[in-house]
């Protein structure tokens with residue numbers, strides 16, 4: 001049953017008592033949608049007529065989703081996507097998954113190993129690259145992330161690639177020098193080609209904490225969309241709604257496991273239907 005399934009059933013089939021509303025609110029609070037949104041949803045739900053509960057709730061929830069486009073912004077001749085986020089959220093894996101997804105769609109994709117802090121990070125991306133048949137541009141050990149990004153975008157332009165995806169090192173959102181570095185990487189790339197997407201990778205299992213991260217990243221670099229990872233490890237499901245409501249940013253992709261194919265465009269209609277399932 002979806003997060004709002006019990007509420008749909010109650011609204012449709014019976015009178016709702018104050019106790020029921022309290023229970024509904026408690027359910028929502030444990031689902032990662034956060035107290036503010038839980039209140040808003042309950043207030044709106046109280047106005048819904050019983051015979052139209054499902055459609056009514058669907059309309060209420062839809063309002064909270066971002067209206068910005070969910071499709072990737074692809075530019076010609078070259079699109080550049082920057083993958084950002086705090087440590088361990090799944091950036092490198094998602095960069096590889098996205099490369100694979102776009103390659104299957106016929107795009108000529110290049111990966112840039114912008115995490116130069118750890119040699120293992122470069123190796124990790126190279127291993128993915130070999131597995132999925134996508135070239136990876138990397139720098140020498142400890143080279144500047146912006147300089148690797150510049151080499152990568154030059155290579156992409158010179159070899160007529162369609163898409164460059166640049167992985168970056170995980171960074172804490174409260175370290176301002178590291179946050180500024182993201183801006184630098186972006187500016188350097190844009191000497192050659194516009195960065196059409198800055199994708200913030202959020203670990204769905206971190207719940208409301210991820211909202212704080214999202215806000216700070218958004219302040220430092222113009223985030224255009226979100227990738228929600230580890231949705232397989234979070235049965236709560238309300239998080240996408242909360243994050244879109246809070247950030248007014250669209251979830252563009254979701255990660256559903258560690259394998260390369262565990263990656264899907266986020267479909268808001270299917271998501272809402274799932275939440276409302278009785």
Ligand SMILES: Nc1nc2c(ncn2[C@@H]2O[C@H](COP(=O)(O)OP(=O)(O)OP(=O)(O)O)[C@@H](O)[C@H]2O)c(=O)[nH]1
Nearest residue numbers: 087088089090091092093170229230255256257258
């Ligand atoms: N279950 C699950 N695991 C995932 C998903 N995405 C990534 N992971 C795992 O999460 C761990 C961290 O992934 P990475 O891609 O290395 O994360 P990162 O953000 O690049 O990490 P840093 O570069 O260290 O900041 C790995 O074990 C991945 O396999 C997902 O959608 N589901």
Ligand SMILES: [Mg+2]
Nearest residue numbers: 091092115121
């Ligand atoms: Mg990484």
